[in-house]
Amino acid sequence: MKQKISSISLLLSFTIVFLLAVFFAPCGAAELRILHVNDFHGFAESYKRIGSDELQGGAAYLAAKSGELKKEKPSLLLAAGDMIQGSTWANLFEGKPTIEVMNAMGFDAMVVGNHEFDFGTAVLTRRVKEANFPVLAANVTGLDALRPYTIKEVNGIRVGIIGVVTEETPAATHPGNVKGLTFLPVAGTVERYVGELKGKVDIIIVVSHLGYNADMALAGTVKGIDVIVGGHSHTKAVHHITVGDTIIVQAWEHGLVLGVLDLTVESGKVVRAASRLEDIMPAKMKKDEQVAGIVDTWAARVNESMGKVIGEAAVDLDGENARVTESNLGNFVADILKQQSRADAAIINGGGLRTSIRKGSITVGNVYSVLPFNNYIVAIRLTGQQIRDALEYGLSGIENKEGRFPQVSGITFTYSRKRAPGGRLGTVEIAGEPIDPSRQYTVATNDFLAAGGDGYQAFREAIRQAPDFEILGGTIRSGNLVYNDAGRWLRDVVVSEVSREKKVNPALEGRIKVEN
């Protein structure tokens, strides 16, 4: 009897719970899963992050996880920009391998990031045509291949997807890459397209390459956005946040995680949201064989490219002594910085040249070994005194063969290591004339020194003195920053130059003289 009563109680409890669930469930509610990736940067192969011993990421594993999650619920797979540029695997082929992977994964839409412009508009147009999904940029005019938005219908939900990219794009790539393009203010643009889509769709997603803080500002400014899928700041937003009525998500970088946002939509409103990031850990996961094949094919082509002969060295190119004396390899590389940026002079750190190239054939791999770091060229306006300060600092660690020793172009100087650090520099000339401490000169360098790397203060001090910049007609207008090609690694510029010159024969020219 007692058992019978408890069975009836249990049945009643289940019935009540079921009825409550039915009563409170949104009427006509439908589910939508948004899977998202941002700032992939062509990191198709798994790798160990700085400070970690564990392999993470990898497009084949990302694809497998995405496929698994798509099977569970009606889904959209979105990319929030900076997908095609940033690793050797992608850069050597101008981003084509990434598009192949994205096609295989079945992406539904992506927004361009600032780095999508790094290969120029002609290449970007080719990549867009190769993509089996729309590539968006509502706030960019001048490139017909890009669309402002797309509409997808998933599980009966009509989804409007608007793409926007940072207005600062022209300040972080070569001016030629964005020639003829206009980057419109983001908020006004989104407001316009939200208005246009209203009534045509149930929910609106903005796929943004603006950065986490800018996404929050956008959500606070423009009403009517249901979700912002973000990128640019490489933020590992473990869970979504909500600003006003707008949900904001972002999924770190390099495909190290896959973002998952599960929505319940009813009568054109998001009534429930749950989010998480799925770690992509190869040791614990299956891989997608089709995508693995694409990754391996292009990786093999990278290896082939590394062995490709691009020119010939008529002499040994000495990188080994670049920390203590003028080096012909230092002259060669510094000259390239100066020429590319059309600066008056160039200063690089000898320690940035990691090895030598022997007389004979030069391969792509040789250049990559000399310049293994992801550095790019910048040019900054410095006073003659700031140039003297930079050189003086560069000479202060010769005894210990510190990497800060300067290799130069357009400059000649004398020094004595017998004098104490801080007083070693003698005469300095630029273009054959004694340097004027009060005059301004444009000086090319790499981004590492510009940020204060190796302890150099002169470049960052010049940036601090004139921090404001504006973008007019696709070029930078700034007090002191006159060239900023963040999308092209210095080593790739050197590869191009060796390929163009064919025979390389840099000499020691007395640019750096030791005083008697």
Add this chain to the structure above:
Amino acid sequence: MKVRVNDAEIHLAPGMTVRHALIGAGLMSEVEGGKKVFDEWGNEIGLDGTLSENARIYLEGERPE
């Protein structure tokens, strides 16, 4: 562009990243030693993440609660 790394003010050229801010603050070696970097909201951020004007970032253990 002005940002803050822990409590230090750092000036960067437009387009520069978390990595550049850490170089400027002389803290890259700590990251190479395994420390993570966080934004002002407590989210971990990647070294190639772009920073915006007045952004605040912190090395692991340095962010005020």
